[in-house]
Amino acid sequence: MRALIPVTQEDIPWKSIERAKVLCDEVTLLYVVERKLVDLVEAEASYIIPHHALEDTENIALFLQKERAMKIHKELEDSGIKTEMVFGVGNYFHMIEKEIGDRRVDMLMVDRYTKRLSKIDIPVWVDRGGLIRECVFVVSSAVMLRKLRRRIDFAEKVCEKLGCRLRFYYTGADESVIKTLQKYGSMVRALRGDLICISISDKISKRFKNIEVNLILFQ
Amino acid sequence: MNARVKHAELGVAFLILLIFYLLPTPDGLTYEGKMMIGVLFFAAFLFITEALPLGVSGLLVMVIPPVLGVFDAREVFGFFGNEAIFLLIGAFILAAGFQKSGLHRRVAVRFLRHFGTSPRLYVLGVLLLGALLSLIMSEHGVVVLLLPIVAYTLAHMGGGENLRKAGMIALAYGCSIGGVGTLLGCARNPYTIAFLHETAGISVSFSEWAVMALPVVFAMIPVVWLSLTTVLPPERVRVETPREDFGPLGSMEMRAAVIIAATVLMLLFTRDLGVAVVVLIGAVAMFVAGVLEWKDAERAIPWGVVLLYGGAITIGKGMYLTGASVWLATRLLAITGDNPQLVLLFLIIMTMLLTEAMSNTAAVAVMLPVGAGLAQVVAGLNVLVTSVAIALAGGFAFMLVIGTPGNLITYSTGYFTQKDLIRSGMIANLWGMTVIFIVANTLWKALGVW
Numbered sequence: 262m263r264a265l266i267p268v269t270q271e272d273i274p275w276k277s278i279e280r281a282k283v284l285c286d287e288v289t290l291l292y293v294v295e296r297k298l299v300d301l302v303e304a305e306a307s308y309i310i311p312h313h314a315l316e317d318t319e320n321i322a323l324f325l326q327k328e329r330a331m332k333i334h335k336e337l338e339d340s341g342i343k344t345e346m347v348f349g350v351g352n353y354f355h356m357i358e359k360e361i362g363d364r365r366v367d368m369l370m371v372d373r374y375t376k377r378l379s380k381i382d383i384p385v386w387v388d389r390g391g392l393i394r395e396c397v398f399v400v401s402s403a404v405m406l407r408k409l410r411r412r413i414d415f416a417e418k419v420c421e422k423l424g425c426r427l428r429f430y431y432t433g434a435d436e437s438v439i440k441t442l443q444k445y446g447s448m449v450r451a452l453r454g455d456l457i458c459i460s461i462s463d464k465i466s467k468r469f470k471n472i473e474v475n476l477i478l479f480q
Numbered sequence: 481m482n483a484r485v486k487h488a489e490l491g492v493a494f495l496i497l498l499i500f501y502l503l504p505t506p507d508g509l510t511y512e513g514k515m516m517i518g519v520l521f522f523a524a525f526l527f528i529t530e531a532l533p534l535g536v537s538g539l540l541v542m543v544i545p546p547v548l549g550v551f552d553a554r555e556v557f558g559f560f561g562n563e564a565i566f567l568l569i570g571a572f573i574l575a576a577g578f579q580k581s582g583l584h585r586r587v588a589v590r591f592l593r594h595f596g597t598s599p600r601l602y603v604l605g606v607l608l609l610g611a612l613l614s615l616i617m618s619e620h621g622v623v624v625l626l627l628p629i630v631a632y633t634l635a636h637m638g639g640g641e642n643l644r645k646a647g648m649i650a651l652a653y654g655c656s657i658g659g660v661g662t663l664l665g666c667a668r669n670p671y672t673i674a675f676l677h678e679t680a681g682i683s684v685s686f687s688e689w690a691v692m693a694l695p696v697v698f699a700m701i702p703v704v705w706l707s708l709t710t711v712l713p714p715e716r717v718r719v720e721t722p723r724e725d726f727g728p729l730g731s732m733e734m735r736a737a738v739i740i741a742a743t744v745l746m747l748l749f750t751r752d753l754g755v756a757v758v759v760l761i762g763a764v765a766m767f768v769a770g771v772l773e774w775k776d777a778e779r780a781i782p783w784g785v786v787l788l789y790g791g792a793i794t795i796g797k798g799m800y801l802t803g804a805s806v807w808l809a810t811r812l813l814a815i816t817g818d819n820p821q822l823v824l825l826f827l828i829i830m831t832m833l834l835t836e837a838m839s840n841t842a843a844v845a846v847m848l849p850v851g852a853g854l855a856q857v858v859a860g861l862n863v864l865v866t867s868v869a870i871a872l873a874g875g876f877a878f879m880l881v882i883g884t885p886g887n888l889i890t891y892s893t894g895y896f897t898q899k900d901l902i903r904s905g906m907i908a909n910l911w912g913m914t915v916i917f918i919v920a921n922t923l924w925k926a927l928g929v930w
Contacts, residue, residue: 270894294894302892306885308534308784308839309620309667318624322892325631329894 262418263287264386265366267357268333269295270326274372276388278333281370282340284422290337291360292330294323294350323350357381367415374476379461384415387476393425397454398446400431401463403438412479413445416458419477428454432465489531496522497544506807512550513804516795519544520804520846523795524834527842534839535784538791545798559793563756564674568789569781570759571664574740575617576780577766579625581736584613586729588629592721599643599714602721603650604705606630610654611661611697616740619659619666619875623886626651631893633721643714645896649904652886653704653878660875661697662690663747663755667785668844669693671792672871673755675848678793679800680863686747686755692868695923699915707907712900735769785841792845799849809853820860821921827851827866828916831873832909836883844874865930869920876912879905 264285266277269292281288299319306315330348337344349356354377357369361383368384378385398416400409420427427446431439439448452465458477459466466478500518505511519541526537542560546553578584588609595605606626613622630651634644659665663673663686673689676682729737743762747755766772799805816826827847835843851866877883879902881891887901924930 271897298892301882302885302888304530304533305839305882305888306620307782308788309618309782309841309885310624311779311782313779314621314624318627318889319892321628321631322889322894325635326892326894328635 262368262422263289263364263366264368264370265289265291265357265360265364266370267291267293267353268330269293269353270329272373273333274370274388276372276390277370277386278337279390280386280388281337282342284419285342287343287345288337289360289364289366290330290334290344290346291356292326292333292346292348293353293356294326294348295353296351299350368477374478378478379480382480384412384480385461385476385478387478389473389475391455391475393423393455393475395454396420396423396425396427396456396458397449397452398427398429398458399452399460399463399465400429400438400442401433401460401465403433403435405460406438406441412458416477417445419456423456425456486531489525489529493522493525493529493531496525497548501548508810509804509807510802513802513807515548515550516545516798516802516804517808519548519550520795520799520849523791523842524838524846527838527846533784534842535787537842538784538788541791542794545794550802551798556794556798559678559797560790562674562678562793563754564670564793565786565789567663567670567756567759568667568786570756570763571618571670572621572781573763573766573772573777574664574743574759575621576776577736577763577771578617578740579621579780580776581732581771582730583733583736584625585629585724586726586733587613588626589722589724589726592629592633595719597718597720599640599717599719600709602633602643602719603646603709603714604701606647606650607654607657607701607705607708610651611658611701614655614658614665615661615697616664616744618664619655620885620889622655622658623651623889626655627889627893629722633719634895636720637717640715640717642712643717643719645900646708646712646714646904648890648893648895649712649901650705650708652884652890653708653908654701655886656875656877656884657697657700657704660872661693662686664759666875667789667841668871668874670755671789671796671841671844672848672867674793675796675852676864676867678797679852682864684864684868685751686758687749687751689868690748691927692919692924692929693872696872696915696919699919700912703911703915704908707911708904711904711907732771736766736771739765739769739771788839788841788845792841795845796849796852800852805849805853806856807853808850809857812850812854813857816854818858820858823854823858823861824865824869824920825913825917827854828869828873828913831870832876832913835874835877836880840874840877840884844871847874860930862930865920865924868924868929869916872916873912876909876916878908878912
């Protein structure tokens, strides 16, 4: 399993990094220096600091940011995960989208959910830390059942890696759906678990975005 | 930022002027005074939004009063021909000589070695070094010069996340604190003495400024050090400063050191020549001694701040001459009351809030005429006290990344987050407020300033 972990100076997703050590075979570490920060330094400081001095300063700052990125990269490599590092200056979301387009990654791993992530085309893992013993997959519509197949496969793979049980929570009462789901795992009556797999478009998903439970959000 | 947003902001700025133009002139204020208050709000809005580069905003502020018929064009450009502008230019040339000689590196590394390997002492060393160098050259320039030296040490330590944060923030804070200490540390201080001279006829020499401001610098260093190392307690790691062996002082370093030392001594002990003349003699000596070539000077002068100065002095003198500052101050009394202590505290707090949102020089430019007006209407307060207090408070932007270029440059290294800066800056700002207020009420009173 290959994950994309985006990092900025304001947000180093340590929980995702720790989880990736157990969950992933490969990681693409995307270190983003926000373009708006570089532009801001230019805009705010150019009236008082000559241009050439600012350019030198920008290079030093980028060098230091890269050194930080290398440290995180080394930490992942040291734990035995094959890690590729991508370092760049740009817009956080644009760079994530570009990397997803350029590389074959199975999921995006972050510690904090933001609305813009709902447009990401691959599963988004939102890590809140802690041990995962039970994974609950939420199914809210019988119509979607056929489409769910790939997502269930993905969740099964995750559970296998983490050594936890996969269970299903179905909000409807359709017996045929329940029977189909039972082939993959047992059913639960209440929505619980250390890891919830849910569709972003599902109304119940809003309930989880701000609480301390690990999530896999599907588009 | 989006060009459309910038255009919209520029539109709003001109709308402010239009509103002032259309408003009836209140009792006790002339048309010129009303429009100068409009220019003050117009400038404050431009300085905060930065719809235009700050230097260009400065130019625009100079152009508007003649267009509105507030002042004659010759009068406005006459404001610009002040000795402070040459003091600024001379100070930038002197700093360029110091940098080109490489003396800064020797001074910084040697200085930091004295603080040993203790992380807490290293943070103190960075604070002190930034502050001391900012007494003789532009605080922002010092951040740029010291960044590679401090970063080298911080980057080559195993662990020590908090030490990295505290070390980098200490660099920004040290320079901000030192920058208020003398007339060479930043553009605000020369602007303030120019304002005082032009509006109240008060001349402040280099040493007089230092006597009033240095106690604030030296009181701030220990309290900021303690609060910074409390908010971000450095880990117990061994600090290794660069092991560079510089050898004996080189010829160019020697020449730069002698010129800078002689300039500072002349600034301290001569009064008749004037600050700008002394600094310009030092600047010319840098060329005569072969430390600098003309192209170095061309590269060293940030024209943006020179143009911003033009806008600042136009606001300051314009507000004063039209009586707008007194009129505005009279209205402000409803908020502040007429207790001189409370008014002074109000000015310090307002300046500190403004300086977090706009350029330090711009914040001081906006607040000086307000302070001067209040000094005229509040018994027991004088314009020297309000102006110097505003200039000092204007340098203390500790909390926000955009507060000062020093904060922004150190933040761009990725060593600390905005939250770290807000946490440590909030305490530093409170200390800054307290220290200025206490020094004004004790030392300045003892000196007979008020």
